[in-house]
Amino acid sequence: MEEEERGKLSLAYPMNSGDGPYSYANTSVSQRVVIDFTKELVQKEVAEKLDIGFSSTSPPKAFSIADLGCSVGPNTFSAVENIIEAVELKFESEGLASKIPEFQVFFNDHTSNDFNMLFKNIPPIRRYYAAGVPGSFYSRIFPEASLHFVHSSFSIHWLSQVPKEVIDKSSPAWNKGRVYYSNSPDEVIKAYKAQYEKDMEELLQARAQEVVCGGLMVFIILGIANGVNPFEAGGNRGFDLIGSCLMDMVKKGIVSEEKVDSFNIPTYLMTPQEFEAAVKRNGSFSAERIEVLPHVKVNGASLNAHQLTYCVRSTLGQLIKQEFGEEIVDELFDLYLKKLEEIDPSSIAEAEKTISFLAVLKRKPSQ
Amino acid sequence: MEEEERGKLSLAYPMNSGDGPYSYANTSVSQRVVIDFTKELVQKEVAEKLDIGFSSTSPPKAFSIADLGCSVGPNTFSAVENIIEAVELKFESEGLASKIPEFQVFFNDHTSNDFNMLFKNIPPIRRYYAAGVPGSFYSRIFPEASLHFVHSSFSIHWLSQVPKEVIDKSSPAWNKGRVYYSNSPDEVIKAYKAQYEKDMEELLQARAQEVVCGGLMVFIILGIANGVNPFEAGGNRGFDLIGSCLMDMVKKGIVSEEKVDSFNIPTYLMTPQEFEAAVKRNGSFSAERIEVLPHVKVNGASLNAHQLTYCVRSTLGQLIKQEFGEEIVDELFDLYLKKLEEIDPSSIAEAEKTISFLAVLKRKPSQ
Numbered sequence: 001m002e003e004e005e006r007g008k009l010s011l012a013y014p015m016n017s018g019d020g021p022y023s024y025a026n027t028s029v030s031q032r033v034v035i036d037f038t039k040e041l042v043q044k045e046v047a048e049k050l051d052i053g054f055s056s057t058s059p060p061k062a063f064s065i066a067d068l069g070c071s072v073g074p075n076t077f078s079a080v081e082n083i084i085e086a087v088e089l090k091f092e093s094e095g096l097a098s099k100i101p102e103f104q105v106f107f108n109d110h111t112s113n114d115f116n117m118l119f120k121n122i123p124p125i126r127r128y129y130a131a132g133v134p135g136s137f138y139s140r141i142f143p144e145a146s147l148h149f150v151h152s153s154f155s156i157h158w159l160s161q162v163p164k165e166v167i168d169k170s171s172p173a174w175n176k177g178r179v180y181y182s183n184s185p186d187e188v189i190k191a192y193k194a195q196y197e198k199d200m201e202e203l204l205q206a207r208a209q210e211v212v213c214g215g216l217m218v219f220i221i222l223g224i225a226n227g228v229n230p231f232e233a234g235g236n237r238g239f240d241l242i243g244s245c246l247m248d249m250v251k252k253g254i255v256s257e258e259k260v261d262s263f264n265i266p267t268y269l270m271t272p273q274e275f276e277a278a279v280k281r282n283g284s285f286s287a288e289r290i291e292v293l294p295h296v297k298v299n300g301a302s303l304n305a306h307q308l309t310y311c312v313r314s315t316l317g318q319l320i321k322q323e324f325g326e327e328i329v330d331e332l333f334d335l336y337l338k339k340l341e342e343i344d345p346s347s348i349a350e351a352e353k354t355i356s357f358l359a360v361l362k363r364k365p366s367q
Numbered sequence: 368m369e370e371e372e373r374g375k376l377s378l379a380y381p382m383n384s385g386d387g388p389y390s391y392a393n394t395s396v397s398q399r400v401v402i403d404f405t406k407e408l409v410q411k412e413v414a415e416k417l418d419i420g421f422s423s424t425s426p427p428k429a430f431s432i433a434d435l436g437c438s439v440g441p442n443t444f445s446a447v448e449n450i451i452e453a454v455e456l457k458f459e460s461e462g463l464a465s466k467i468p469e470f471q472v473f474f475n476d477h478t479s480n481d482f483n484m485l486f487k488n489i490p491p492i493r494r495y496y497a498a499g500v501p502g503s504f505y506s507r508i509f510p511e512a513s514l515h516f517v518h519s520s521f522s523i524h525w526l527s528q529v530p531k532e533v534i535d536k537s538s539p540a541w542n543k544g545r546v547y548y549s550n551s552p553d554e555v556i557k558a559y560k561a562q563y564e565k566d567m568e569e570l571l572q573a574r575a576q577e578v579v580c581g582g583l584m585v586f587i588i589l590g591i592a593n594g595v596n597p598f599e600a601g602g603n604r605g606f607d608l609i610g611s612c613l614m615d616m617v618k619k620g621i622v623s624e625e626k627v628d629s630f631n632i633p634t635y636l637m638t639p640q641e642f643e644a645a646v647k648r649n650g651s652f653s654a655e656r657i658e659v660l661p662h663v664k665v666n667g668a669s670l671n672a673h674q675l676t677y678c679v680r681s682t683l684g685q686l687i688k689q690e691f692g693e694e695i696v697d698e699l700f701d702l703y704l705k706k707l708e709e710i711d712p713s714s715i716a717e718a719e720k721t722i723s724f725l726a727v728l729k730r731k732p733s734q
Contacts, residue, residue, distance in 0.1 A: 062510035062512075062513055101510075102510040102511055104509070104510045104513070111486045111487060111489075114483065115486060115499060116481065116482055119482060119499075119501040122478075122501070129500075129510055130501065131473060131498040131499060132486075132499040132500075132501070133496075133498045134489070134497065135497075142496055143429035143468075143470075143496055144429060145429075146429055146471070
């Protein structure tokens with residue numbers, strides 16, 4: 001476990017930390033809107049599907065929740081509150097209002113996440129005991145059968161690492177002059193997809209051991225619609241655009257071409273079908289619900305070019321800083337904003353082919 | 368719980384973080400020596416006293432350990448390794464070698480502790496799942512009956528706060544011109560002792576709910592010998608000396624007298640008898656062993672004046688910086704070193720009246 005995890009940690013790409021203007025905490029509004037939207041769906045699923053010994057005489061005394069890829073808040077705190085409310089309602093509806101358990105919440109993210117900031121942000125008035133768990137969720141990070149509920153929002157589109165082939169000059173999948181797969185030759189797309197499948201199997205395998213039978217996992221996933229080609233999806237084009245900006249900076253002599261060739265964004269936008277196939281292959285969970293969520297509007301409007309640039313910067317800024325140095329970050333995102341304004345940002349933000357979807361999985365009884 | 372905890376957190380006094388020359392991580396060698404020394408004692412106690420369902424058919428699948436006041440390492444990692452080794456030996460001796468559980472370790476300290484540094488320091492090769500738990504151990508921080516083993520080294524001599532009376536000008540316990548109780552009027556000593564007793568009851572009360580019946584708690588405590596007056600103990604004189612240095616700086620006009628009057632070090636060096644009395648009053652734990660440990664020698668010698676100053680600086684530096692500003696810290700500890708050299712540091716470091724003692728408590732069956 002540990003060797004593997006160490007390898008992955010070196011490839012960790014934390015969200016921008018702190019509370020500055022480009023921080024993840026201040027630019028994750030659209031993700032918050034989605035989490036709030038899913039509240040009712042989660043309540044319904046918990047009411048109907050959660051199955052952790054309610055009929056026996058001893059439901060668990062402590063109920064454990066993990067949020068995978070929690071970043072520094074505040075979204076993780078809303079998600080957790082929604083889950084706790086749903087579980088309390090479930091206990092009440094089972095006639096167990098007097099046996100509502102204590103809650104323990106495990107906030108997980110890479111070791112390089114700013115846990116100091118996360119811990120400062122945890123609401124002082126809360127209904128749970130809080131713990132932070134550093135490490136990649138693509139490996140074991142919890143004891144066997146120790147979790148009742150797993151949640152993860154907008155995290156599992158991050159791969160554990162860039163597929164090796166795409167930075168290997170001798171491979172047909174070498175991704176020269178690009179930083180993402182969606183507008184690349186088939187070999188690159190295949191390498192990304194293979195990495196995604198390997199990661200997802202590791203994620204499900206690890207959780208299968210950690211989640212109790214009858215426990216639930218809720219994922220909110222940034223992906224693309226079934227049947228859509230990667231290059232058609234606006235979200236992917238938004239990532240591709242980073243490569244185009246970097247290549248412009250290569251032409252200006254600000255960034256070395258070799259660096260761009262060796263840099264790739266380690267995310268893969270899966271379709272609901274791809275996700276469901278991974279769940280079936282793994283076999284330990286049943287997919288109880290997979291549902292495409294409506295497109296996000298903040299205060300009734302789509303994200304504008306400025307907001308989109310903020311989002312992408314808070315997500316990728318740290319990674320780009322690590323790879324290219326802090327000095328290029330401002331210029332890169334100025335360029336990014338300009339390009340976005342030229343191509344009408346709503347075509348990227350709202351394009352129906354990029355989606356968020358909710359997936360609810362239930363741990364099957366062990367055979 | 369939370370309101371109370373928040374109040375306490377504002378009074379948190381983290382060890383110096385980071386890995387600079389004055390960091391706790393680099394100056395806690397003498398504490399490490401003690402932890403290593405206690406390894407065998409802990410093994411013996413675990414072998415004889417740990418009682419968590421070995422005779423039933425189902426010993427726990429996951430074994431939970433908490434280290435209270437863990438700081439940033441490396442001492443906490445040694446302590447945890449020793450405990451895991453002891454528990455594994457216990458399982459083997461019970462004929463349960465095939466049922467050795469997975470271990471989950473909760474590293475606890477104040478929210479202001481440098482958890483980012485702690486998480487980076489966790490050994491990559493290890494036998495446990497790691498979690499960080501922010502919050503004061505004088506309040507509830509874990510779910511009911513969720514811990515099998517609690518450990519705490521050199522932490523519970525820290526009070527949850529400075530007793531209010533000693534900074535109240537209208538109180539007979541006002542501690543004017545001093546920053547510690549040991550050389551102060553009786554009223555001050557009483558106020559410190561009352562705070563200690565209140566804190567210890569809260570600590571034991573919280574743990575009584577969190578530790579399973581038959582579970583163990585091991586404390587390594589910095590204290591003074593039974594029957595000794597506080598002002599006689601070298602450790603206390605070492606803290607008093609900070610007050611004397613600060614008053615010198617008042618005379619030089621570097622520090623305001625009012626600030627010194629309102630500043631007090633929130634530690635209380637208890638005797639083994641005082642600790643045992645607190646355990647009896649609380650009633651939930653049996654004291655299985657209370658044993659004074661031999662005096663620490665690092666490489667065969669007592670700490671010299673430089674090492675002692677480093678120790679005190681790594682412990683109190685952050686607190687003094689918070690109260691008086693960073694600019695006085697260097698001068699204060701230069702002065703401290705000079706005074707220490709004048710009075711023969713071995714009288715402070717080695718004086719037999721300051722002690723470390725080991726206490727092993729076992730959670731009684733609930734009535």
